[in-house]
Amino acid sequence: MSMGSTGEGLGRRDLIKRSAALGLITVPTMSFLSACASGGEENSTKGPAKAPVTKENPFGVAKGGKLDVVVFKGGFGDDYAKAWEAAFDKKWGTTSSHLGTQEITAKLQPRFNAGNPPDVVDDSGAQQIKLDVLAKGDQLADLTAVLDSPSLDDPTKKVRDTLVEGAYEQGLQGGKFVVLKYVYAVFGFWYSGKLFKEKGWAPPKTWDEFLAVCAKAKEAGIGGLAHQGKFPYYINVVIMDLIAKKGGLDAMKAIDNLEPNAFEGNPAALAAVEAVYEVVEKGLLMPGTNGLTHTESQTAWNQYKAAFIPSGSWLENEQLKQTPEDFDMKFLPMPLLADSKLPFEAIRAGVDEPFIVPEKAANKAAGFEFLRSMLSREWSTIFAQQANSLTVVKDGVDPSVKLRPGTQSAVEALKAAGGNTFSYRYPDWYSEMDTEIQNASNELMAQRIQPKEWIKRAQAAVDKAAKDPNAKNNKRA
Structure with missing residues (x-):
């Protein structure tokens, strides 16, 4: 898709889009960059006289x-x-x-x-x-x-x-x-309080408990996890949150700081990708979710066709018209992998x-x-x-x-998290790297690549971004 074109998915609230532009547009060419840097100076209109x-x-x-x-x-x-x-x-x-x-x-x-x-x-x-x-x-x-x-x-x-x-x-x-x-x-999983109450499911705190609820959902003829397949930004919320919670803030900062071992040589990263891939391998995804836009998958979730969906807290407003009155939308921090350094209550905020x-x-x-x-x-x-x-x-x-x-x-989740909040910077600092990692996640969810190949591609995106001359100004302490 070119920068000026339109396409599906534009009604979304992109956050920690928002952070991202979801890989829908190409990086602007140098002609745009040079126009930004120098063009139009003479056309600039002067503002009103200042008070x-x-x-x-x-x-x-x-x-x-x-x-x-x-x-x-x-x-x-x-x-x-x-x-x-x-x-x-x-x-x-x-x-x-x-x-x-x-x-x-x-x-x-x-x-x-x-x-x-x-x-x-x-x-x-x-x-x-x-x-x-x-x-x-x-x-x-x-x-x-x-x-x-x-x-x-x-x-x-x-x-x-x-x-x-x-x-x-x-x-x-x-x-x-x-x-x-x-x-x-805040970012994490979302579920229907009404559905969970009816089925007697407890909101999971560990990844094993999450998989168990997904399996029970499948038995009941409901998808376990829905995700916004055409926009891999959302499944990256799951992968990147799992990395931060298992590996701690150092694992997150290594990615933002473009370390040579940010993904390769980082056991937390491989464990996170393997955990998400297990959902795919076990058939716990909502059928068809890989081919849906954000609004299509979110609406199916509102229709009780899946137990969980990942998103940021703009989800409620985005889905106002599609959400049943008694749906009782609830937020869930990302469940924990074994031996995680951050507590369950920790959330990307x-x-x-x-x-x-x-x-x-x-x-x-x-x-x-x-x-x-x-x-x-x-x-x-x-x-x-x-x-x-x-x-x-x-x-x-x-x-x-x-x-x-x-x-x-x-x-309430923010209150429970207290000081245990975290947030990535790389999607804003290195938009091309973000897009390349999203593309790898798209391939992973479609089972066209395995977790180890995802790690390889993500590290290649980091190494490429590290050559950006502006990278030296973007360090996290």
């Missing part, structure tokens, strides 16, 4: 200016952004233009190339313009000033002090904070949904102020109400807002 900088207006937003906002209209919809824009226009006297689309690359690549990008972009989904590509092309504004500005909720605090752990680190590209990942999501202010935005001051407003409790609560998801603002949801079962379950 005086004050504590209340730290970026000097001019009254009566224009604000151009483009958001990915996926699992979260775009009603939240429309509500934000109305609030912003009311406060600042601006006139907002709004575009909600799934075709981020097709709509925005020409604008970036011409030097007239929007002021705020939610750069997400299957047609995301890869963040590492934009960063290398000097297309992203440094957002450090937003972090250092006064919080709208408590002006004695800086915005950065009101955010969850990881919000800063996961916004870095080459050592610069250029991406505000806004949604705080990461920030996603990347918002950016382009370096050549016409109204950069308003773009910065818009992001500062997003990091207020008022706007965070609007998002929770409209999108059934949590944000990176600590305690950012008004407690009077009632949450849906899946979201509530995710909140």
Whole structure:
């Protein structure tokens, strides 16, 4: 699929997409990169005259200016952004233009190339313009000033002090904070509380218990594990979580830091891939799941055709229309392999949904102020109400807002995890490596390769990424 084309799966909420673009688009050519780096300077429009900088207006937003906002209209919809824009226009006297689309690359690549990008972009989904590509092309504004500005909720605090752990680190590209990942999501398995209660199944805490529930499901004529076959991003959640939990944080960091033994010579990695392959070999997958899109497999799961499905916590909002009223959606941390270094309660909890202010935005001051407003409790609560998801603002949801079962379950899992949360960085730092590992997982699930070949391909992807000159700026301690 070319960068400008459309395809199946665009309604998804890509996270710790979101982290990824799901391997649907090719890496942009050098012509795009050079256009990013140099093109369009002369076409760049000057923004409105800046107003005086004050504590209340730290970026000097001019009254009566224009604000151009483009958001990915996926699992979260775009009603939240429309509500934000109305609030912003009311406060600042601006006139907002709004575009909600799934075709981020097709709509925005020409604008970036011409030097007239929007002021705020939610750069997400299957047609995301890869963040590492934009960063290398000097297309992203440094957002450090937003972090250092006064919080709208408590002006004695800086915005950065009101955010969850990881919000800063996961916004870095080459050592610069250029991406505000806004949604705080948890990743793991999901199941129906109603189905498990009816069948008398206990939520599994170990991989052996997980396989046992899958086997009982098969006996009952139900698939054990459904996965979003056409988008191997999701089965990678399972594989990579198993690696982190069995091998500990060092095993995860070895992958992010592109170590020569990140996969080869890492017993936790082989054990994780073999565990997932066992589900395939034992016939415990939901029949046909390898050929389905994310929404097709998730809908089959909503129809009680499978016991488990892997996803991030955007799943509930994405499946609102397909989920039976009494389904009772529940989150499950990844069950443990034998001799795991992290406890069962440990979960991948990461920030996603990347918002950016382009370096050549016409109204950069308003773009910065818009992001500062997003990091207020008022706007965070609007998002929770409209999108059934949590944000990176600590305690950012008004407690009077009632949450849906899946979201509530995710909140409880985060509480139980405490400090035992982890998150990979490689999908954002090395998008090509991420795609190559996803492709290997696709082959594995179709039984076209064995676990040892998966390890070999994953390590080759790491070794290739290690040659990236920018890799030296991306080290994790």
